[in-house]
Amino acid sequence: MKETRIEVTVLMPVFNSELYLRNSISSILNQSFTNFELIIINDGSTDESDNIIRSFNDSRINYVNNPSNKGIVAVLNEGLNLSNGKYIARMDADDIATPHRLKIQLQFLKANPEYKLCGTYALKMNEYGEKSSKIRPPKQYANIKVSQLFKNSFIHPSVMADASIIKSFGYKEEYKYAEDYFLFSEIIMHHKAINIADIGLYYRVHNESISATRISEMSLSERKTMQYLLSFLFDEVTEKRLIIHHSLLRPEQNDGVSIDQIEQHLLAIKQANQSKNIYVKNVLEKRLQKEWFNALIRSSENNKLLKFTSSNLFSLRFFNLKQFIKLYSN
Template identity: 35%
Template sequence: MNTPMISVVMPVYNGEKYLNEAIDSILHQTYTDFEFIILNDGSTDRTEEIILSYDDPRIVYVKNEENLQIVKTLNKGIALAKGKYIARMDADDISLPERFKKQVEFMEENPDIDVCGTWVKTIGYNVEQWQYPVGHEQIKSYLLFDSALAHPSVIFRSTVFEHINYEEAYNKAEDYALWVELSKEHTLHNLPLYLLQYRLHPGQTESTRQFEVANMVRKKMLNNLNCSLKTDQIKSFTNIVLGKAVEIDKMDDVFTVILEANNRTIFIDDKTLKIIIEEKFWHNLLINVKCNAKVFYKNGSILKKYSMRKYFKSFFKCIIGYKNDK
């Protein structure tokens, strides 16, 4: 085939259960100028049989004789890609029919954007709508706390991978680490459109290894701001990320250090970062209303500097919550 506009890279390991749905969702895209690189990463189930049952010239089948795992397999697929754009896909998800059309149109109209994800709707054991931050500065701000793009929804300019790859050191959070690295010199964006169905599996939770690696990535992001947190501040920051109640003065201390560091480096737009931090501040404040009702009396000066409007709104929420929690 001629050089395609898109190279779709989809690793699969023992994915027989949902593989047909994933493949069909790509082959039935309204935008058809793509090659579909399917990498069978040493599967021992019917994965190969299912892939070989398709007779479509756009499919490029690659078989790993042994299980290389996700990072090596992704890098292998990207190295084989010929397209102007590289699109990610997972073997248990579903791309909606106009996903590629919408993403290619957007990328062609916005040559300054290097990576474009989308919003997603979950399928499987739970149905939810996940709305990711849209603009580049919003995405960078959220990257301080967690991944801010849905990996299987993303399309890249292939030039992104001329000097960057997925890193094995961040296996289990390789996508999060990639966004943080790319945020230094590339522009990231999310389309506010639901173009992917992301499958949730029963009992699917973040493993200890995933959390440890994600913390490594958060540290990497803080380094981008040239921000160094002390041991007690790291503990508070981790609890903020986990959504645990943190004493208000400790939370304010962490956010003050981050804002001051960013003020020196200007890595993230200051106004945008303040908005995101304010959201995190009030969200965590209201997690434990019984405890924090007392905080409004003792630490009002700290609270007011974040938002007078939210100060009074949250004060009454805490009072009501405190009464109901007795």
């Protein structure tokens, strides 16, 4: 009898995840779609993670127990190399997948082979499992592509991707702490992608502080990713342009950027796209107006409403009453 090929590999890195690991693994093993392998890579955990993983008796689990910690990028690439599925789904050891997540994503990718990356919406969950607000990343490809220029448009543990595509790019150590942002940026600049408007994940949000070192490395990786994305628009991406652009995502880290510099940068993006046609014009210009609005709201400028509406970034068709009230009251 011919052996059925595994359709999906679920890749789950683990590091000191004893508090939530059992529920996370169970949520994958109890999926309505069953033709998958679950690769669990325990990256040198010092808690009870190893014992919890070994307590499961399911032939779909492929368990790798690393004796020492290699780091998330190395582990993710290790999982890609071990995978056998036509599609690869990510899962984190503290989140919970909804019962039909794999089925919904697989059905979409098989029915729409031009799409190579598929994420979902998520519902935030705290350390006690209490659920709160929805996370709604942009859905359609044109919106995702524009949004990615300013921030990551995917919830990493919600994604499923064509295995051959994600393996061809891989995760890169030099983009540590934003490795998913760069990987997804590479994919969407060459292939179509979507976020399905369905809750595929209960996404756990911790109150753990991030070290200053990690914040610094993450910011550096974000800037390098933005440099890659801006290079599709500009022949040269200067360090100054990068600082201005990154300030739109992390204004608290870029205090020296003026509102006039932001306006000129956003106008330069608009003009560059008019000649290079990288992004859908109205989608990009709507987002540029939103970024201009947010920058003004954060600023100490006087007459914000006048400055907003007098800019060449402004279009009446993208303006709404809430923006008017907020600008007027500021």
